[in-house]
Amino acid sequence: MPGPESQMEPLPPFATHRVDNQPPEFAPRDLWRDDVALRDAVEREGSGEFTDMLATYGALAGDELYRLSFDAHRDRPRLRTHDRFGHRIDLVEFHPNYHRIMQAAIEHGVAGLSWSQLRPGSHVARAALSYLHHQVEPGTSCPLTMTHAAIPVLRQAPELAGWETKAVSPYYDPRDIASEHKLGITLGMGMTEKQGGSDVRANATVATPLGADGEYRLVGHKWFFSAPMSDAFLVLAQAPGGLSCFLMPRWRPDGTRNAFALMRLKDKLGDWSNASSEVEFMEAWAYRVGDEGRGVATILEMVMLTRLDCMLGAAAEMRMALAQALHHTHHRIAFGKRLSDHALMRNVLADLAVEAEAAIVFAMRVARAVDRAPYDSQEAAFARIATAIGKYWVCKRAPGFVNEAQECLGGAGYVEDSMLPRLYRQAPLNSIWEGSGNIQCLDVLRALQREPETGRALLTELEGALHLDPDFDVEFKELRPVLEGEAVLPEAEARRWVEALALALQASLLLRADNPMADAFCTTRIGGDHGLAYGTLPRDFALGGLMSRAWPEP
The missing domain is CATH 2.40.110.20 (Butyryl-CoA Dehydrogenase, subunit A; domain 2)
Known part of the structure; x- marks a missing residue:
């Protein structure tokens, strides 16, 4: 019987090979539809009425904005200090795609939704928009984040109300002209x-x-x-x-x-x-x-918002890296079957899926605390300390996570035609910007020592998951004296304790949501049944279920 090769059309003259066993293009993908964890978090954290808006942006980001992002990233900004006549102009020139991406983001509320729609859930919805946007073009997230975070600062000077109005408007105008001639500013x-x-x-x-x-x-x-x-x-x-x-x-x-x-x-x-x-x-x-x-007191509210966006950015990079790995391994055949069907690869992908879901669940819970902080003192205390804990931990996890996703693609994940080198270069930024790891951990220590209400807020948050998992209960018992102010943490051990707090918060959130990832997370991240690398989940977990939650078939 003839083999499958004999049924293929013959190669044209001088062609030496066929292009097969390659995945299709990633885009278009609907980033909202594909992300069960995000959809669940938006509903749970009180922003369900914004889902139509989020669905629209998720489809746009995973298609048009994704395609535009490659040239916007490769063609770097250029500084023009003078015009051709010698006048000082100090202009920064960008690829046109950069401006198209900025326009789409601002029109859809990535910078201004929290302030233009003053109703419960708007901060959570805006956080979801930022997360979707950052997956495809993180560079533009910088001006979008700063424009968003500057609003509480501007409100401390009522005479600057005109600046606020234009900063939250859905109009993008990149022209270098005075702000009074613009409908929107950054x-x-x-x-x-x-x-x-x-x-x-x-x-x-x-x-x-x-x-x-x-x-x-x-x-x-x-x-x-x-x-x-x-x-x-x-x-x-x-x-x-x-x-x-x-x-x-x-x-x-x-x-x-x-x-x-x-x-x-x-x-x-x-x-x-x-x-x-x-x-x-x-x-x-x-x-x-x-x-x-x-000055420092004036900018503190801005710092909380930018730290949240660092969490969201790191979670977004992890999500996109995971999506790229899942897409590739679902279409690539190796040793007779799909890469994603090999037992060890399934372990790696499932382990990454657990980590990515824990990251976005944590970030969206913090977004809800930020949303409610003006009206709820306990939520304000939680937001105050959880932004520093999350900024430290989620941002620390991103670089190693992205590198593991690169390995899933092999050499294809190391070339610029894929998105992963861009994500790998981007991943360390959020851990550095808005205060590096030590700054975050020292801030957590200061908060616990000087603002005891922050410890009480964490304690209340964690108590909700008691008796849902034995490993979590053991961890809670160790953390309780710290949160009740009975133990003073030495500075040299700050990172260890902040890591423990972050993991406990993530476990608590997954457990209380009855999340399918909760058991695997608690066993490995809290209980210690895990190696130092990704892909070391115990064999008795349903790896296929963890993977399918992270990547529904199109």
Whole structure:
């Protein structure tokens, strides 16, 4: 009997092989429909009425925005300091796809939904939008996050209400013109200086009051000046009364360019589609937000929101890496059967699926706490500490996770035609931005010691899962004295305890939701029946069920 090769059409002259046993293109995929964990979390955390909006954006992100993202990422931003006549212009030029992606995101509420629709669940819905968006183009998430997070800061200066209105509007306008001529704007920030890093109280930029109340001129620098194409920036500088917060626009109120110069763009490991810069202030005009000497306190609400977005970003990168691995292994044949049908590969994929689901479940719970914080003191306390715990742990998990997903594709996961090298370069960013791991862990320690209500909020959260899993119960017993303030944690052990808190919170959430991933998570992450690498789940778990939850067949 003739073999299958004899039934194929003959090769054309000089062709040496057929292209077969390759997966189809990833896109189009409906990122909302495919993600059972996200859909469940949105409903559970009180944002079910936004599902139509989320479904629309999930389909858009997994198709058009996914395709646009490759050129937006490869064609990096370029700085033009001067025009051809010699005038200083300090413009950052982007690939047109970057602007198309930004326009889609802003029109669909990725930057403004939390503030434009003031109703329960809007922060959760906006978090889901950010998660969907970040999966396909994380570079644009930087200006979107900063625009979103700046709103609570601007509200501390009612005279800046016009800036808020335009920052939350569904209009994107990339033109370098004064904000009064735009319907929508974006906002950046500049906190870090060369000599200080995370220690912003060491900032040396000087803010000198002008004649009009609230107006200052800034002289100094910023070592990391994020999204320098934005219409205005929140910056920290030393005023006569101490470190203070300011809004510094690209254009002065009199219609002239503001007096700052972009010195260069950072040559970053990843995040290529987004520009980060160094800047010099040369008597730049700025308006004070909050009281003099209260700069750090003024930006605290912004910090909570940006930390949440770091969690969402890391979870999104894990989700997309997992989706790429599942897509490839479901279509690739090796040693006579699909890669995803081999026992060890199934273990790896199922283990990654458990980790990815725990990440987004945690992030969306924190989003609900942020949503309710203005009306519920316990939720406010939980949001205060859980953002630091989650920012530390979920962001730490992303780089190793993405690398494991690359292995599932083999060499194909190491070339730029796939998305995985981009994700791998991007994955370390969220653990560094908005305070590195040590900063987060020290903040958790400070909160437990100085704000006992945060420990009580964590205790209440964890108590809801008692008696649902024996491994969890043992872990809760160890954590309880810490949360009740009976044990003072030494600084050197901060990471170990924050890790334990993060895992306990993830386990609690999965258990209380009766999540199919809960047993595997508790046994391996809490109970310790797990190796150091992914793919070391005990053999008695239903690996196929864990995989199918993460990747429904199209």
